[in-house]
Every structure is written in structure tokens, then in C-alpha cells.
Amino acid sequence: MELDHGDLLGGVFPAGGAVCRYGCRLDTDAIRGAWTVLAHQKIARHLRHLAAGLPAQRREAVAVLRQYAELYAGLPGTHTGGDDWMLRGRLFHQALTEAIWAVNIAHAARTLAAHSDTPGLDEVVPFLQSLREAAGAARGELLRKGEARSNYTAWLAAAEISCRCAADLINGAEPDAIGLAQEYGLAAHMRAAVHRDGWEWEASTYYHLFVLHAYLLALRGARPERLPDDLAAALGAMVSALAGVAAPDGTLPALHDGPYRREAQAAEIREVAALATQLFAGAPLKSVAQAAERDSAAALSADLDGWFADFPLPATPARHTFPDAGIAVFRSAGVHALLDAGPHGGGHGHQDKLSLYLYADDGTAWQPDPGQVPYAHRNLRTYYASTAAHPTFRVDEREQQPCDAVLDGDTGRCEQAYDGVTATRRVVTDRSYLLDILVLDAATERRLTAQLRPGTDLDVVAQGTDRARTVWGDGESAVLTGHHTSRPQAEFTVVTHPGTADDPARSRQGVDWSLTGRRAVFVSVYQSTETAPPIRRVSLSERAVHIDLADGTVAIHPIGA
Structure with missing residues (x-):
């Protein structure tokens, strides 16, 4: 979880260490280094505030920029610290970190240039040029590595453009951000990424x-x-x-x-x-x-x-x-759902194909994507990228292989997560409910599991050997009900899992819904408790789902896979 940063602008690391929400304090060289980076970023953003302020604040901003200019001029061409994999900056270990900082520095200088009462700003121009050149060198290295789509590339180009525009304005020239977007590769990045x-x-x-x-x-x-x-x-x-x-x-x-x-x-x-x-x-x-x-x-x-x-x-x-990203959004009966059925997503992808995320209209995260912890937490990072952490399917208690899925309208399909297994997930909306049909087909007998991973409290009420009912919510926000049935009959087992990535120490109850066989159909029908008429019963035949509502109507939906 995130540590309390304390007073970043004050320049003093928290006495006794940075504190977490549970009261522990941490003080290591790595944490102090990260804190120093955050402090410099905070100062750069604060300079933008000062630059748009009163004359005394603007003079303060110019003074700090000149101090940074003097510091930067005395640095070696690249930082000598950091890990070998890093694209290095000069003031910061990483060129990306430096680019983000440089963008804010440049915009502070640009805002100051619009005022005639800020003497000494011309001394900042060589500093802006150095920042631009450093960002350009780093961007060129990424392009040579074939990483034109990298998010680093976007920020490095933004640093080049922002620093050039600020320097031009200080020198009396009119900045041309659109033209510079072509010159410094921002437009090319937009077209590629x-x-x-x-x-x-x-x-x-x-x-x-x-x-x-x-x-x-x-x-x-x-x-x-x-x-x-x-x-x-x-x-x-x-x-x-x-x-x-x-x-x-x-x-x-x-x-x-x-x-x-x-x-x-x-x-x-x-x-x-x-x-x-x-x-x-x-x-x-x-x-x-x-x-x-x-x-x-x-x-x-x-x-x-x-x-x-x-x-x-x-x-x-x-x-x-969103067919390229493989994301489909469904809104029905007070439920906001997302089906994740797209490409893996490179280094930031998760093993979560065909996950179904559920939110309320008021933002209550009944079943969210749990997010990710800061990357230094290697074990937790692995968990939050894992199949086990997501409301998706699992086979033989193993993780999905990193792979792509395909979205076709209201249905996601994945054939690469496990050898010999095809998974389809279809979402159907109705004015009274949202229907989720997950079908797993295996070439041989396997252990087939559907996972529920709530972000709120979950109560499970058994309604017989072939069905279950769930209630989702913490009593202070929207409440969701779920009706669940499968074919063949599957074990509906309550499991404990870490909560969302903002607080991994908090545990939640979820469900592993499992059977052993060559085919499994898992059906869930969701409904906000504010929606009428309520669902009385959900049953499953060989080819269709039957939903009985309290007003006496019966809806029938084909399984479709």
C-alpha cells in the first residue's frame, strides 16, 4: 500500500520513517530515494502554481528554476545510479521520471514568460535546452530499440516539445506545439500507440x-x-x-x-x-x-x-x-459491467482473460479489477497480475498463459489460456437483470473453475445442490444479488483472497466454483436490489437458461456456445 509522504515541499523526510495506514514506519535508503524523487516532482508541480500567482510568487518560482538550472548544469551526462535495465536520466535514475519533471518545469517557465516582471528568466533557457536534449537522446535510444509505442516515448516527446515551447517564448518567438508534435515524434507516437x-x-x-x-x-x-x-x-x-x-x-x-x-x-x-x-x-x-x-x-x-x-x-x-482493446461495457438493472476479452497488453497485461467486472451506478465496486501494487513489491505484483486475483476462469488450479482473447459483440472467446481448452463468456442485458454465461470446453477431463472475486462483503446462501444465491455489499452502499447455477453440478466453495491492490492486507471472501469434466456451463444472473421485479429462481437446461421473475414472467435465453 502507499506510504504517507509527509511534507514533500518541506524537504524533510518524515521523522521515524514514512508511515502506512496501519501505523508501521519504514525508513530505508530505497524509501528515502523514492521520497526524494516525489519531493522533486512535487516542487515542479508547485512551481506551476507559483508561476501563475502573484509577483512575489513568480519571483520565487524564477529563483527556484535558476537553482535547478545551476544544479543540472553540473551533472554528468547520465545518472550513474539505478538498475542496468533503466533508460537513465541525468538528475533522476530514469529518463521517464526526468521527462515528467521536465514537462512541469517547462510549463512553469512558459507561464512566467508571459509576464514582464520576471527578470532572470533568460538564464533558464540553456537549462530548458539541456532538458530537451536529454529527453531527445533518451527517445532516440527507445526508437533504436524498436519501442516507438512505449509510454516513455510519449512523455519524452512531451518534454522536448514543452521545453522548446518555453524557450521559444522566453526568447520572444511564438511557440508552435502542433508543428513540434510532428518534429519531436508525438504525432508519430499517437498514430502508433x-x-x-x-x-x-x-x-x-x-x-x-x-x-x-x-x-x-x-x-x-x-x-x-x-x-x-x-x-x-x-x-x-x-x-x-x-x-x-x-x-x-x-x-x-x-x-x-x-x-x-x-x-x-x-x-x-x-x-x-x-x-x-x-x-x-x-x-x-x-x-x-x-x-x-x-x-x-x-x-x-x-x-x-x-x-x-x-x-x-x-x-x-x-x-x-472497444473491439481493438477487447473491452465491452454493459449497463442493465443498476449494474455496470465490463467484459475483458482482448490482447494481453504487453508488459502491463494480466493473466485475466474473460474477466467480468461489476460496478453499481454509484461506483460501488462489487467485483472490480483489483488493480496493481507499486512494482517494487514483486510477490504482490505477481499476485495482482495473476488469474487467481481476477473474476475469470481457471483450469487444473493453474494460471492462464499470457495470451489474447477475441471480443465479438457481447461474447468473448479465448482458446490460448490453456492447451486444449476453449472458453466463451457471453453477457446479456435485460431491463431487470444482467445475465453472465461462461462455457468451458476441454479436449480431455480437466478441473474447470469459475471465480468470483468481490471487492465488497459477500454473503453466500445455498439454495440447493444445483444452485446458490449471493448478496454483495457492505451495508453502506448499493447492494447486488446474484443467482448462480451450473451444468453439470459444481462445487460452490467460499475462499479467502487479498482485497484490492490499494490495501492487500485486507482480505475478502470470494468463490471458487469448480467441477471435474470436459464441459462446464456456469450461469450467473445479477440484479441490483433496487430493481423490480426481483428474480425468484434461475435454472439451466441443456440448451437454455430459464429465469423466473416475481411478477410471474419467465425469460429464456439460449446458452449459445
């Missing part, structure tokens, strides 16, 4: 936001109507993708690698939403920003006003099916 359906190629909520943030920060001062059509379309689709997967209250699912819940990420979401509102009409991420305010209510940087020139573009309508 963003799917046609709008998702960044890794299909991770966190990295999608991360890359979109870099794009929006780099394009400061651009006139939206002058963006090349393909770049405007890509940016619009990226914003639309976030709006499409968000629950009605704006809660974003933590798909694949990325924090489940973190204050810093919430702040980033709010800044992305604010920038998207200036680029596209209609505040397309308004609810997403409002949901993020629950975790970060800090004031947004004052320099965001007027980030883009002139009028915003029409927003891209939110969509709910």
Missing part, C-alpha cells in the same frame, strides 16, 4: 490516462481546429474511451496494470479532465473528474486556464464496445 477504438495499445486505464496526459500537456497553446484530423480524432477517441468505461457516477475501473486507488492518480485524472474540457465541448469527463475528487480535492494548477486557444472541438460520443 492509439487503437482505432481509442484505447492506448496496452488497454490499461492507468497507462491510457498517463499517455493522454502527456499529449494534452505537450499541445499547450494549440488551436483545436488546426490539429490534423487524425490527431484530433485520436485524442477525441481516447477521451471517449474513458467516458465509455466509467460507471455512471464517473468511477473508472483499474483495468490491468495501474493503481486501484491513489491520491496522485486522482489528481492526474482531474487535470486530464480539465484539459479535455478545453479541447472538446460538453465537458466529456465531468463525471469522471467528480468521482476523482473523492480521492483528491486539492486545487488544480492555476495555469490550466486557457491551455488551448479558441473554441473546443465537438466531443466524440462515448462508446461502449
Whole structure:
């Protein structure tokens, strides 16, 4: 879990060590090093606030920039620390970390350049040039390695553009962010790394936001109507993708690698939403920003006003099916569901094919993607990327192989997770319920399991040898009911598993639903307790699912696989 950072701007590491939410304190060289990095990043963001402030604050910002310029000029060409795999920076171990810092440094300088009462800013120009050159060298190394789609590449290009624009403005020239996006490879990255359906190629909520943030920060001062059509379309689709997967209250699912819940990420979401509102009409991420305010209510940087020139573009309508990323969104009977059936997603993919995530309209995470812990926690990182951590299927108590699935409308199909096993998962919506049909077919007799992995309390009520009923919720938020049946009969076993990645120490009750055979059909019907008419019974024949409702109607759905 995240440690309390203490007063990052104060420059003093917390006395006794950084504290976790359970009261333990940690103080090691690695933690102090990470804290120092966070402090420098905090200072860079704070400089943006100061640069947009009163004259005394602007003078303070110039003084700090000049101190950084002097420090940076005395550094070697690359940092001598860090691990061998790292793409090294100069002030920081990693070039990516330095690029993020440099973008904020550059925007502080750019804001200051708009004021005539900030003497000494010209001394910062060589510093900005050095930052730009370092980012360019690192980006060139990535391109030589064939990593043109890397999220590192986006931020390195953003650093080059931001530093060049700031230096140009200080020198009296008019910045051209759109032209520089072509020159420094940001446009090429956008064309290579963003799917046609709008998702960044890794299909991770966190990295999608991360890359979109870099794009929006780099394009400061651009006139939206002058963006090349393909770049405007890509940016619009990226914003639309976030709006499409968000629950009605704006809660974003933590798909694949990325924090489940973190204050810093919430702040980033709010800044992305604010920038998207200036680029596209209609505040397309308004609810997403409002949901993020629950975790970060800090004031947004004052320099965001007027980030883009002139009028915003029409927003891209939110969509709910993403064939390239393999994500389908379903909304029915107070349930917001996502089916994950796409490519593995590279180094940030999880072994979670055909997972089904369930949220309430108010954002209650009944069955969420659990997210990911910070990467230094190797054992926990392995767990949160595992099949065992996700509401998906498992065979012979083993992990899925890293693989791709295919989404076809309301159905996901996976044939590569286990040799000799084909899995299909179909989601059906009705005004009164959401139906989930998971079918596993094996060439030989195997142990076939469907997993429920709640993010809330779960109560299981047995209703007979061939069916069960579940109630999901913690008593303070929305409540979900589930009716479950299988063919052949399967064991519905309650298991304990770690909670979401924001607090691995908290355990939750889940279900392993298992049988031994060559074919298994697992059927679940979900319904918010506020929905009428309630479900009385769910049964399963060889070819169809029968759902009896309290008003006397019976719905019949084909199994379809």
C-alpha cells in the first residue's frame, strides 16, 4: 500500500520513517530515494502554481528554476545510479521520471514568460535546452530499440516539445506545439500507440490516462481546429474511451496494470479532465473528474486556464464496445459491467482473460479489477497480475498463459489460456437483470473453475445442490444479488483472497466454483436490489437458461456456445 509522504515541499523526510495506514514506519535508503524523487516532482508541480500567482510568487518560482538550472548544469551526462535495465536520466535514475519533471518545469517557465516582471528568466533557457536534449537522446535510444509505442516515448516527446515551447517564448518567438508534435515524434507516437477504438495499445486505464496526459500537456497553446484530423480524432477517441468505461457516477475501473486507488492518480485524472474540457465541448469527463475528487480535492494548477486557444472541438460520443482493446461495457438493472476479452497488453497485461467486472451506478465496486501494487513489491505484483486475483476462469488450479482473447459483440472467446481448452463468456442485458454465461470446453477431463472475486462483503446462501444465491455489499452502499447455477453440478466453495491492490492486507471472501469434466456451463444472473421485479429462481437446461421473475414472467435465453 502507499506510504504517507509527509511534507514533500518541506524537504524533510518524515521523522521515524514514512508511515502506512496501519501505523508501521519504514525508513530505508530505497524509501528515502523514492521520497526524494516525489519531493522533486512535487516542487515542479508547485512551481506551476507559483508561476501563475502573484509577483512575489513568480519571483520565487524564477529563483527556484535558476537553482535547478545551476544544479543540472553540473551533472554528468547520465545518472550513474539505478538498475542496468533503466533508460537513465541525468538528475533522476530514469529518463521517464526526468521527462515528467521536465514537462512541469517547462510549463512553469512558459507561464512566467508571459509576464514582464520576471527578470532572470533568460538564464533558464540553456537549462530548458539541456532538458530537451536529454529527453531527445533518451527517445532516440527507445526508437533504436524498436519501442516507438512505449509510454516513455510519449512523455519524452512531451518534454522536448514543452521545453522548446518555453524557450521559444522566453526568447520572444511564438511557440508552435502542433508543428513540434510532428518534429519531436508525438504525432508519430499517437498514430502508433492509439487503437482505432481509442484505447492506448496496452488497454490499461492507468497507462491510457498517463499517455493522454502527456499529449494534452505537450499541445499547450494549440488551436483545436488546426490539429490534423487524425490527431484530433485520436485524442477525441481516447477521451471517449474513458467516458465509455466509467460507471455512471464517473468511477473508472483499474483495468490491468495501474493503481486501484491513489491520491496522485486522482489528481492526474482531474487535470486530464480539465484539459479535455478545453479541447472538446460538453465537458466529456465531468463525471469522471467528480468521482476523482473523492480521492483528491486539492486545487488544480492555476495555469490550466486557457491551455488551448479558441473554441473546443465537438466531443466524440462515448462508446461502449472497444473491439481493438477487447473491452465491452454493459449497463442493465443498476449494474455496470465490463467484459475483458482482448490482447494481453504487453508488459502491463494480466493473466485475466474473460474477466467480468461489476460496478453499481454509484461506483460501488462489487467485483472490480483489483488493480496493481507499486512494482517494487514483486510477490504482490505477481499476485495482482495473476488469474487467481481476477473474476475469470481457471483450469487444473493453474494460471492462464499470457495470451489474447477475441471480443465479438457481447461474447468473448479465448482458446490460448490453456492447451486444449476453449472458453466463451457471453453477457446479456435485460431491463431487470444482467445475465453472465461462461462455457468451458476441454479436449480431455480437466478441473474447470469459475471465480468470483468481490471487492465488497459477500454473503453466500445455498439454495440447493444445483444452485446458490449471493448478496454483495457492505451495508453502506448499493447492494447486488446474484443467482448462480451450473451444468453439470459444481462445487460452490467460499475462499479467502487479498482485497484490492490499494490495501492487500485486507482480505475478502470470494468463490471458487469448480467441477471435474470436459464441459462446464456456469450461469450467473445479477440484479441490483433496487430493481423490480426481483428474480425468484434461475435454472439451466441443456440448451437454455430459464429465469423466473416475481411478477410471474419467465425469460429464456439460449446458452449459445
